[in-house]
Amino acid sequence: MVIQAVLASFGSLSTTLVGASALPGVSSYVADAGFPTSAFSSYYYSPAQPTQEPQPVIYDPVLNYTFPHNLTDPETIPEENVDDPVLFPPPVANLSASQKRSLVDAVVANVTRIIVETNATESSCARCMNALAAAKPAALYAPELVPETLVSLCKQYALHSNATCEEDFAASTFGAAWTQVLAYADVQGLDGQYMCWSISKSFCAEPTTQPLDTTKLFPKPKPANATVPPPSGKRVKVLHMSDLHLDARYAVGAEANCSSGLCCRTNNFNRASPGEPLLPANAYGGFQCDTPYDLGLAALQAVGPLTGTGKGDDEESLAWTVYTGDLVSHDPQSELSQAYTMYAETSVYGMFKHFLTGPVFAALGNHDTSPENLDSPHNMPGPLGQQQSWNYDHVAGLWLHEGWISPDAARQARTHYGGYSVKTHYGLRIIAFNTDLWYKGNIFNFINSTDADNSGVFSWMISELQSAEDAGERVWIIGHVLSGWDGTNPLPNPTNLFYQIVARYAPHVIANILWGHTHEDHILLYYSHNGTVRDDAHALATAWIGPSVTPLTNLNSGFRLYEVDTGDFQIYNAYTFFSNVSEYDDHVFLPNATASTGPTFQIEYSTRDTYGHAASWSHADPLNATFWHRVTEAMERDANLVSLQNTLQGKRSVLSPNCTDSFCQEAKICYMRSGSVALGSQCRQGYGSVQSAFKP
Ligand SMILES: *[C@@H]1O[C@H](CO)[C@@H](O)[C@H](O)[C@H]1NC(C)=O
Ligand SMILES: *[C@@H]1O[C@H](CO)[C@@H](O)[C@H](O)[C@H]1NC(C)=O
Ligand SMILES: *[C@@H]1O[C@H](CO)[C@@H](O)[C@H](O)[C@H]1NC(C)=O
Ligand SMILES: *[C@@H]1O[C@H](CO)[C@@H](O)[C@H](O)[C@H]1NC(C)=O
Ligand SMILES: *[C@@H]1O[C@H](CO)[C@@H](O)[C@H](O)[C@H]1NC(C)=O
Ligand SMILES: *[C@@H]1O[C@H](CO)[C@@H](O)[C@H](O)[C@H]1NC(C)=O
Ligand SMILES: *[C@@H]1O[C@H](CO)[C@@H](O)[C@H](O)[C@H]1NC(C)=O
Ligand SMILES: *[C@@H]1O[C@H](CO)[C@@H](O)[C@H](O)[C@H]1NC(C)=O
Numbered sequence: 001m002v003i004q005a006v007l008a009s010f011g012s013l014s015t016t017l018v019g020a021s022a023l024p025g026v027s028s029y030v031a032d033a034g035f036p037t038s039a040f041s042s043y044y045y046s047p048a049q050p051t052q053e054p055q056p057v058i059y060d061p062v063l064n065y066t067f068p069h070n071l072t073d074p075e076t077i078p079e080e081n082v083d084d085p086v087l088f089p090p091p092v093a094n095l096s097a098s099q100k101r102s103l104v105d106a107v108v109a110n111v112t113r114i115i116v117e118t119n120a121t122e123s124s125c126a127r128c129m130n131a132l133a134a135a136k137p138a139a140l141y142a143p144e145l146v147p148e149t150l151v152s153l154c155k156q157y158a159l160h161s162n163a164t165c166e167e168d169f170a171a172s173t174f175g176a177a178w179t180q181v182l183a184y185a186d187v188q189g190l191d192g193q194y195m196c197w198s199i200s201k202s203f204c205a206e207p208t209t210q211p212l213d214t215t216k217l218f219p220k221p222k223p224a225n226a227t228v229p230p231p232s233g234k235r236v237k238v239l240h241m242s243d244l245h246l247d248a249r250y251a252v253g254a255e256a257n258c259s260s261g262l263c264c265r266t267n268n269f270n271r272a273s274p275g276e277p278l279l280p281a282n283a284y285g286g287f288q289c290d291t292p293y294d295l296g297l298a299a300l301q302a303v304g305p306l307t308g309t310g311k312g313d314d315e316e317s318l319a320w321t322v323y324t325g326d327l328v329s330h331d332p333q334s335e336l337s338q339a340y341t342m343y344a345e346t347s348v349y350g351m352f353k354h355f356l357t358g359p360v361f362a363a364l365g366n367h368d369t370s371p372e373n374l375d376s377p378h379n380m381p382g383p384l385g386q387q388q389s390w391n392y393d394h395v396a397g398l399w400l401h402e403g404w405i406s407p408d409a410a411r412q413a414r415t416h417y418g419g420y421s422v423k424t425h426y427g428l429r430i431i432a433f434n435t436d437l438w439y440k441g442n443i444f445n446f447i448n449s450t451d452a453d454n455s456g457v458f459s460w461m462i463s464e465l466q467s468a469e470d471a472g473e474r475v476w477i478i479g480h481v482l483s484g485w486d487g488t489n490p491l492p493n494p495t496n497l498f499y500q501i502v503a504r505y506a507p508h509v510i511a512n513i514l515w516g517h518t519h520e521d522h523i524l525l526y527y528s529h530n531g532t533v534r535d536d537a538h539a540l541a542t543a544w545i546g547p548s549v550t551p552l553t554n555l556n557s558g559f560r561l562y563e564v565d566t567g568d569f570q571i572y573n574a575y576t577f578f579s580n581v582s583e584y585d586d587h588v589f590l591p592n593a594t595a596s597t598g599p600t601f602q603i604e605y606s607t608r609d610t611y612g613h614a615a616s617w618s619h620a621d622p623l624n625a626t627f628w629h630r631v632t633e634a635m636e637r638d639a640n641l642v643s644l645q646n647t648l649q650g651k652r653s654v655l656s657p658n659c660t661d662s663f664c665q666e667a668k669i670c671y672m673r674s675g676s677v678a679l680g681s682q683c684r685q686g687y688g689s690v691q692s693a694f695k696p
């Protein structure tokens with residue numbers, strides 16, 4: 001019944017769909033056409049109509065610095081980052097310039113011999129690892145010569161396109177980090193396999209999960225009497241926002257249908273029509289573009305009316321907001337910098353402070369650092385273990401400045417990779433951690449890869465969870481890169497460890513887990529007994545993946561509200577809101593038009609109304625892991641329910657292909673039951689995103 005109603009009501013869903021649960025606020029919100037100029041105190045450029053992206057003057061209270069206009073001006077996008085420090089491992093001996101040059105020449109000769117030698121008895125993986133071993137002396141004795149050498153070898157042997165070779169290995173992008181990894185990794189062990197797999201999937205297969213000794217993992221065994229506390233009956237409203245990816249360099253009128261890279265930029269074109277944009281970017285966003293100010297602010301303005309919260313005396317406030325990471329746009333690394341990252345951090349958190357009620361608890365995403373994806377473990381030698389402290393200091397300072405976390409929590413964030421553990425004033429503990437420490441794109445994770453907790457993040461998390469258990473607290477864990485689903489984003493060993501942590505502390509301590517990163521709307525489940533029996537009796541915890549504000553790639557824009565009980569901190573309902581990006585180009589938003597309204601944000605669906613009936617779920621019970629497991633069982637019985645999930649996963653984007661064949665349907669159900677790489681990689685691959693070739 002419900003399913004048919006939802007699918008049938010695709011056009012006018014807000015009225016048909018939400019018959020059962022009362023909406024938390026209005027069913028749809030139309031932003032004003034004009035940019036809310038009160039959002040910022042001054043502007044480099046402030047258009048009267050949405051005909052160009054505004055350029056607010058962003059003052060950074062932590063740095064005591066005003067970002068210059070040229071950092072975000074769409075006309076002055078840099079081609080190379082010349083401002084930031086480039087850190088090499090300290091050389092193990094002091095050689096003269098000419099000694100270094102001849103050493104590197106000899107290394108190149110050795111590597112070349114290994115590459116060109118055909119030895120049928122050796123796999124390409126072993127040869128790649130031998131080549132890394134032959135290259136290692138260069139990283140140890142002449143580190144600053146390594147990036148240019150890697151770029152030239154990459155081009156010579158056509159590992160990637162010439163542009164990608166520069167993007168991957170130039171000193172100012174990832175080359176200096178690769179040099180550190182080459183210097184310190186065990187290149188002929190597991191580390192080397194990861195490095196070779198990362199350089200080319202044709203060199204090494206992805207390593208699988210290694211055995212984990214769990215005997216001394218936890219300070220205490222799981223209490224036999226562990227139970228979830230009862231609900232208090234008092235419900236509060238919690239916002240989940242994710243992946244805003246502010247594009248302060250968005251250019252109205254630029255190509256929104258570009259051939260490669262980030263569209264709606266002055267420097268990206270469609271090859272078929274380089275002179276004239278095929279699809280001129282409107283002011284509010286496009287399917288291949290990140291979030292312009294006009295869209296981000298429309299979303300933030302919509303939060304109050306749609307969720308029934310606001311700053312007025314008689315209005316309910318949001319209890320808190322969870323932001324699961326990624327503030328910065330998807331530029332190539334050559335266009336990024338520490339300053340550009342810090343600009344997005346300051347601007348977006350400032351907008352949250354302006355428009356949202358209640359505190360915001362944010363986790364760092366892989367785009368919230370520079371070079372993107374990189375966060376080095378603290379046990380790297382000397383200053384290399386602190387090379388992203390500029391960022392942890394910055395975000396900790398901003399969160400403190402906005403009044404969201406205490407000075408103690410800010411101190412913790414500075415020394416824990418931007419992670420912290422705080423108790424909200426409702427009594428819930430929130431543990432935020434930096435998931436770059438398991439993200440595959442963070443090449444520093446290839447060092448000491450046999451240690452599932454090389455960064456120390458998980459021993460810290462265990463000690464926080466043990467204190468919470470001892471104190472009878474409930475916990476939400478928040479982060480960016482999800483631990484499981486199809487298993488394509490994190491490294492296997494740390495997610496295997498995390499899975500054991502969840503099993504130890506859920507459901508009596510860990511009430512919910514929130515991730516972002518995929519830009520899509522879905523959940524994944526954790527079970528007891530290491531997931532060997534995945535049924536409703538073994539389901540322990542749910543991870544909710546928050547839909548992105550950015551429409552990239554081919555998605556609508558969205559966010560979610562949870563109704564949370566203040567006794568058990570479980571979710572009793574979830575309302576997901578979206579804005580239909582395919583409407584933007586149709587009418588008022590063309591660059592030359594005078595817009596009459598801004599975009600519409602509206603209710604997309606209520607989770608309980610959508611799935612409650614199919615899961616035979618009592619209206620009084622929380623939307624916990626047992627509920628979600630029953631939803632997956634209902635999906636096994638009714639393929640329409642998988643199609644519905646797929647539609648919602650893409651936020652009803654007109655560009656989402658349907659999931660109608662049995663391979664896709666089985667894969668989706670399998671992903672929902674996979675909380676780790678080990679489990680996700682057992683599912684049929686290729687259906688993780690509603691989009692085919694999507695790289696968040
Ligand atoms: C901030 O910087 C200005 C100069 O740009 C300086 O005059 C002022 O003293 C600084 N404030 C603080 C608190 O450091
Ligand atoms: C950007 O503007 C600032 C301040 O006006 C200036 O110091 C800097 O050199 C400019 N950068 C570039 C790349 O033009
Ligand atoms: C290289 O020289 C510098 C400066 O003289 C010195 O500080 C450093 O210890 C030397 N390194 C080695 C490995 O000898
Ligand atoms: C090159 O390989 C040879 C043979 O394995 C080795 O003796 C030599 O030290 C290598 N050269 C460098 C610079 O690593
Ligand atoms: C080919 O590889 C095998 C296995 O690693 C090794 O024993 C042999 O020496 C190699 N042959 C050459 C010519 O390098
Ligand atoms: C890539 O770079 C190499 C070395 O600089 C050059 O020989 C080659 O022609 C370039 N390839 C393309 C497609 O530009
Ligand atoms: C569980 O047992 C421990 C140890 O006997 C006790 O301290 C604790 O209060 C009990 N917890 C509950 C919820 O009954
Ligand atoms: C690898 O791990 C060991 C043990 O924790 C640590 O001492 C070492 O510094 C780590 N190496 C690097 C390069 O991070």
Ligand SMILES: *[C@@H]1O[C@H](CO)[C@@H](O)[C@H](O)[C@H]1NC(C)=O
Pocket residue numbers: 228507539540541621622624625626627
């Ligand atoms: C979920 O809630 C139901 C109903 O209250 C309960 O029976 C079940 O044990 C809960 N599941 C978990 C994992 O807490």
Ligand SMILES: *[C@@H]1O[C@H](CO)[C@@H](O)[C@H](O)[C@H]1NC(C)=O
Pocket residue numbers: 280590591592593
């Ligand atoms: C507005 O611009 C679009 C595309 O750039 C063009 O097709 C249309 O004719 C223009 N309309 C007016 C009224 O100039």
Ligand SMILES: *[C@@H]1O[C@H](CO)[C@@H](O)[C@H](O)[C@H]1NC(C)=O
Pocket residue numbers: 007010654655656657658
């Ligand atoms: C997907 O299925 C829905 C409902 O059956 C339908 O309305 C929609 O057009 C389909 N979309 C695509 C891309 O085939």
Ligand SMILES: *[C@@H]1O[C@H](CO)[C@@H](O)[C@H](O)[C@H]1NC(C)=O
Pocket residue numbers: 209210211212214496500530531678679
């Ligand atoms: C849990 O199961 C996975 C397979 O799904 C396995 O790779 C892993 O080693 C197991 N972990 C533990 C701690 O037993």
